[in-house]
Amino acid sequence: MEIAQTSFGVVDARFLSRSVGLLNPPLAVSVSESEVIERVLFELRNHKIGCVLVTDEQGELVGIFSERDVVLKVSLCSYDLTTTPISEVMTPNPQTIRPTDSVAHALHMMSIGGYRHLPVVEDDGMIVGLISVKDLVDYVAQTVSKDLSKA
Amino acid sequence: MSETTEKEELLLVGEKSFDSALVQVYTTPDKLKLYVSVHPTMPGSAIRTSVDHISMVIESVAVGSEPDRNVLENVVATLARGEDVEHRRVARGEPTTPGRDGRVVLLVQQFCAPGKQRQCSEVVDARFIKSFDNVEKGMTFARVMPPAPGKPGRDVFGKPIPPPMGKSAEFRHDDTIALGMEGGVEVLSSKLDGYLTETEKGYHIEHNLKIEGDVSYRTGDIDFIGNVEITGDVQRDFTVAAKESLGVTGNVAHGKLRCRRGNISVGGYVLGDSFTGFTVGEHTNEQMLQTLLVQKEAQVQCAGDFSASILDGASIEALGNVTIEKEARNSSLRTRGSIRGSSARVYGGDLYAVCGIEVLELGNSAGAATFVHACSDVESSAEYANLSDKINGYLSAEQMLEMQLGVLVKEPERLAKLSPTHRANVQKMLKKLQEIRVARAELEAKRTELLSTASRNSSFRVNVLGKAFSGVTILAGEQRFFVEEDINGPATIEHFPETGEFKVGSLRPLECGTDQAKPAKTAE
Numbered sequence: 001m002e003i004a005q006t007s008f009g010v011v012d013a014r015f016l017s018r019s020v021g022l023l024n025p026p027l028a029v030s031v032s033e034s035e036v037i038e039r040v041l042f043e044l045r046n047h048k049i050g051c052v053l054v055t056d057e058q059g060e061l062v063g064i065f066s067e068r069d070v071v072l073k074v075s076l077c078s079y080d081l082t083t084t085p086i087s088e089v090m091t092p093n094p095q096t097i098r099p100t101d102s103v104a105h106a107l108h109m110m111s112i113g114g115y116r117h118l119p120v121v122e123d124d125g126m127i128v129g130l131i132s133v134k135d136l137v138d139y140v141a142q143t144v145s146k147d148l149s150k151a
Numbered sequence: 152m153s154e155t156t157e158k159e160e161l162l163l164v165g166e167k168s169f170d171s172a173l174v175q176v177y178t179t180p181d182k183l184k185l186y187v188s189v190h191p192t193m194p195g196s197a198i199r200t201s202v203d204h205i206s207m208v209i210e211s212v213a214v215g216s217e218p219d220r221n222v223l224e225n226v227v228a229t230l231a232r233g234e235d236v237e238h239r240r241v242a243r244g245e246p247t248t249p250g251r252d253g254r255v256v257l258l259v260q261q262f263c264a265p266g267k268q269r270q271c272s273e274v275v276d277a278r279f280i281k282s283f284d285n286v287e288k289g290m291t292f293a294r295v296m297p298p299a300p301g302k303p304g305r306d307v308f309g310k311p312i313p314p315p316m317g318k319s320a321e322f323r324h325d326d327t328i329a330l331g332m333e334g335g336v337e338v339l340s341s342k343l344d345g346y347l348t349e350t351e352k353g354y355h356i357e358h359n360l361k362i363e364g365d366v367s368y369r370t371g372d373i374d375f376i377g378n379v380e381i382t383g384d385v386q387r388d389f390t391v392a393a394k395e396s397l398g399v400t401g402n403v404a405h406g407k408l409r410c411r412r413g414n415i416s417v418g419g420y421v422l423g424d425s426f427t428g429f430t431v432g433e434h435t436n437e438q439m440l441q442t443l444l445v446q447k448e449a450q451v452q453c454a455g456d457f458s459a460s461i462l463d464g465a466s467i468e469a470l471g472n473v474t475i476e477k478e479a480r481n482s483s484l485r486t487r488g489s490i491r492g493s494s495a496r497v498y499g500g501d502l503y504a505v506c507g508i509e510v511l512e513l514g515n516s517a518g519a520a521t522f523v524h525a526c527s528d529v530e531s532s533a534e535y536a537n538l539s540d541k542i543n544g545y546l547s548a549e550q551m552l553e554m555q556l557g558v559l560v561k562e563p564e565r566l567a568k569l570s571p572t573h574r575a576n577v578q579k580m581l582k583k584l585q586e587i588r589v590a591r592a593e594l595e596a597k598r599t600e601l602l603s604t605a606s607r608n609s610s611f612r613v614n615v616l617g618k619a620f621s622g623v624t625i626l627a628g629e630q631r632f633f634v635e636e637d638i639n640g641p642a643t644i645e646h647f648p649e650t651g652e653f654k655v656g657s658l659r660p661l662e663c664g665t666d667q668a669k670p671a672k673t674a675e
Binding site for chain 2: 018019021022024025026027057058059099100122126128
């Protein structure tokens with residue numbers, strides 16, 4: 001027998017302190033900084049994702065390009081999508097988060113910083129994955145669902 | 152043929168004569184540098200040539216090379232002075248960039264001994280310092296990132312040089328960890344609940360957490376999904392929660408203990424904030440009264456047995472038996488089993504038990520008000536316990552769903568304005584809400600029916616091995632027994648539900664009546 005859970009304190013100190021890595025951040029799609037915009041849009045559509053990471057020749061993260069950049073920088077602008085490199089429209093030097101940083105920190109970064117996506121990166125720059133606002137929302141919802149299913 | 156400059160070995164690529172001079176072309180063994188030597192056939196004689204000509208000669212020997220014209224200008228000038236050109240570097244290739252080695256990337260925080268963990272700037276409550284992440288059975292906690300290819304180079308002949316691949320990650324693990332694949336990447340997952348650490352065998356998931364010293368600001372609250380052992384105390388306002396079992400060697404002073412599945416044992420005392428009574432005066436308003444009457448959450452909650460040396464103002468809830476070694480004063484003890492303490496003095500407070508109480512002394516010579524409550528067999532049954540827990544769970548689920556759905560519960564016409572996908576999801580949730588309400592109503596009806604058939608144990612016994620003092624009250628339903636004069640033990644105060652009588656007689660062992668009345672935890 002177990003003591004049943006009768007409260008659903010999802011957003012408490014324990015939840016907020018969990019590592020972002022526990023959300024199992026999906027592997028990110030990366031493109032080279034010299035890749036043309038059209039090709040990158042193709043990747044976004046093909047993978048049905050909202051964001052790609054932009055890397056240099058050494059594989060280091062140099063930027064991020066998301067749906068927001070499409071709306072704010074690409075659409076209604078006069079870029080030649082077949083020749084302009086993504087480096088001209090990406091958001092350079094994005095904020096990142098480590099796998100062992102807390103959910104609280106991720107929420108803080110997204111809320112205060114206004115980021116919808118956060119690359120998950122090790123201290124030496126190795127890209128581990130990408131976490132989005134949706135991943136956090138899904139995690140909260142799953143936690144609640146798990147509690148509900150126990151009931 | 153190889154030669155060496157002052158710095159490195161050179162290999163002869165070829166040589167060619169022109170304009171009374173001999174051109175020799177060399178490369179380094181890695182073909183990343185191209186050297187040229189030019190010797191006049193007649194030593195000391197000046198040679199008139201041009202950059203284009205000498206470049207053409209070099210390129211005919213080292214096909215594909217692109218000599219640096221600036222360097223060749225200097226070569227031409229040197230030859231014009233009648234000097235030899237010895238091992239001049241005229242071209243350079245591009246070296247490769249080695250690939251990044253593969254390695255294991257941890258997705259969780261590995262265990263860090265309290266006091267040694269780094270201070271997290273994200274901590275919002277200094278009591279909660281994260282020393283580790285709970286890793287559940289089956290959870291992926293690490294990824295084995297593959298090695299990355301490096302950047303190719305180009306030799307002096309223009310040919311590409313493939314980059315060296317990084318090395319694969321090397322790691323070890325023991326049999327608490329399983330390997331798998333996710334998204335094309337090798338991952339490590341846990342075979343049991345615990346925390347991640349490293350031993351001489353490599354990565355390891357540990358099911359037992361031992362805290363050396365106190366649970367305090369040094370450690371923060373503890374919440375672990377295995378067994379917890381604390382060698383010190385649990386200090387004020389800190390909470391220790393364990394899933395399987397919890398042991399505290401020291402004391403628990405205004406701290407909280409939780410154990411969802413197993414037993415809790417405290418070697419020292421448990422000091423709490425329980426109060427036994429209050430006086431209502433003419434200035435006590437309704438709000439104050441409600442505040443005073445609100446049942447506070449128990450300080451200690453465990454699904455199994457509970458044991459401690461001394462309790463003072465503590466509130467204990469256990470599904471199993473409660474054992475006191477020395478003393479329990481002014482405490483609230485609730486159990487679906489029995490309360491025992493063959494050497495213990497129990498006075499003040501409330502004791503709730505199904506299977507009886509056996510202590511050395513009950514009450515004290517000062518006449519401390521001590522209440523013993525006999526609980527029914529239904530309340531001890533697994534069925535009743537499960538029902539109550541389920542009903543509470545359903546109620547909480549219902550409240551949570553109502554909160555999530557918000558206005559859509561009371562105004563279903565708003566559903567038409569949602570997108571089809573959203574509407575479908577909301578309709579599923581509304582259906583779930585309805586199912587939960589129906590299920591809860593059925594369970595409540597069942598519980599009411601059960602309670603209506605409740606009967607006490609065939610007898611309820613309060614055993615005093617030493618003495619029961621005046622001031623002790625034993626309650627069984629509507630019946631009460633006041634100890635008006637001290638009762639010397641060993642003796643049993645026995646209640647018979649059928650007749651409603653209380654009898655004081657010679658010592659009789661505690662019993663739990665029929666199977667139905669056994670402590671809930673054994674009747675799972």
